[in-house]
Every structure is written in structure tokens, then in C-alpha cells.
Amino acid sequence: MAGEFCANHPDRPTALRCNKCAKPICPGCALHTPVGYRCPQCVRGQQAVFETAHWYDYVTAAATALVLSGLAGVLLSRLGWLLIFLAPTAGGALAEVVRRIVQRRRGRYLPHTVVAAMVLAALPALSLWMLLYVGLAGAAVFARLRGSLM
Ligand SMILES: [Zn+2]
Ligand SMILES: [Zn+2]
Structure with a gap:
């Protein structure tokens, strides 16, 4: 299988993708959210958008x-x-x-x-x-x- 490699771990082959930015991510990086698997970067970005109130x-x-x-x-x-x-x-x-x-x-x-x-x-x-x-x-x-x- 000519798979892809995790964007954060170039040595780990993976079939998972972040469902927001479509970046390949390994099971160790993938975060399970209510809308599917996402990379840590996208999850962090989303939280910043949700919480802007002081x-x-x-x-x-x-x-x-x-x-x-x-x-x-x-x-x-x-x-x-x-x-x-x-x-x-x-x-x-x-x-x-x-x-x-x-x-x-x-x-x-x-x-x-x-x-x-x-x-x-x-x-x-x-x-x-x-x-x-x-x-x-x-x-x-x-x-x-x-x-x-x-
Ligand atoms: Zn992402
Ligand atoms: Zn990874």
C-alpha cells in the first residue's frame, strides 16, 4: 500500500485524514470530535474561534x-x-x-x-x-x- 504519512510524524504511515484540512494524520494525532477525526491544529484553531469572549x-x-x-x-x-x-x-x-x-x-x-x-x-x-x-x-x-x- 503506497500510503501517506502523518503530517506530524513523517515516519508513520496512515490512512486517516483530518476531515477539515484533509491533512494525513496518524491515529496518535487524530482527535475524535463530534464531526469526525481532526488534526490537533484544526481542533485548536476551532476552539480559538469559539471562545473569543473575555x-x-x-x-x-x-x-x-x-x-x-x-x-x-x-x-x-x-x-x-x-x-x-x-x-x-x-x-x-x-x-x-x-x-x-x-x-x-x-x-x-x-x-x-x-x-x-x-x-x-x-x-x-x-x-x-x-x-x-x-x-x-x-x-x-x-x-x-x-x-x-x-
Ligand atoms: Zn486539520
Ligand atoms: Zn502523527
Whole structure:
């Protein structure tokens, strides 16, 4: 078999390839990811892309969600059934504000942080409407922020 050799180990023949950059890699180098085998260089590069948020982005994102979501929750929970239509919109708007405040930097746990802050903000004025608001708006925020990570 006129095989190829690992890009990192020229003495090791291999049939594996990184499924991103198509570089030949030996089983010792190949990293198993949810999308297939990748070389260490590609995996490292990808992590750098995913995680660009600074630690203070988490703090400002949480603080923003705490204040804005707290206010929106109190306002919307007075509107009765209208809340069901307005909460996802409010969540989408909140996600946009957060994205702008962190200057579109990406953090893997940023969506979780924002939703946790929303839950926290709802606690002082907890009611059935507030729970409904947090559920609907929280899902919208999570989906929007998660989507912007891809
Ligand atoms: Zn690669
Ligand atoms: Zn190798």
C-alpha cells in the first residue's frame, strides 16, 4: 500500500485524514470530535474561534440581562395574555443588546450565563406570569445567542 504519512510524524504511515484540512494524520494525532477525526491544529484553531469572549464579557452580559430582563419581566407580567406574544420578541431584543455589549465576541457559556441572570432577575417578583415570561424570553435569548455561535 503506497500510503501517506502523518503530517506530524513523517515516519508513520496512515490512512486517516483530518476531515477539515484533509491533512494525513496518524491515529496518535487524530482527535475524535463530534464531526469526525481532526488534526490537533484544526481542533485548536476551532476552539480559538469559539471562545473569543473575555471574562468581563460574562459579567457585563449577566448584568445587562439582570437589569433589562428584570424590567421587561415586571412590565410584561402586567399585560396578561399579551405576554405570550411579546416575551419572545423581548428575548430577541435582549439577545441583540447583549451581543452588541460584548461586541459580538463569542463565549461558549454566554447563552447559559444570560439565561441564568434572567432567572435570577425574575426571583424577586416571581409569579406565574413571570415564570411564563422567563420561559419564553429565555428560550428566545438562548436560541439567538446560540445561533450566533455557529
Ligand atoms: Zn486539520
Ligand atoms: Zn502523527
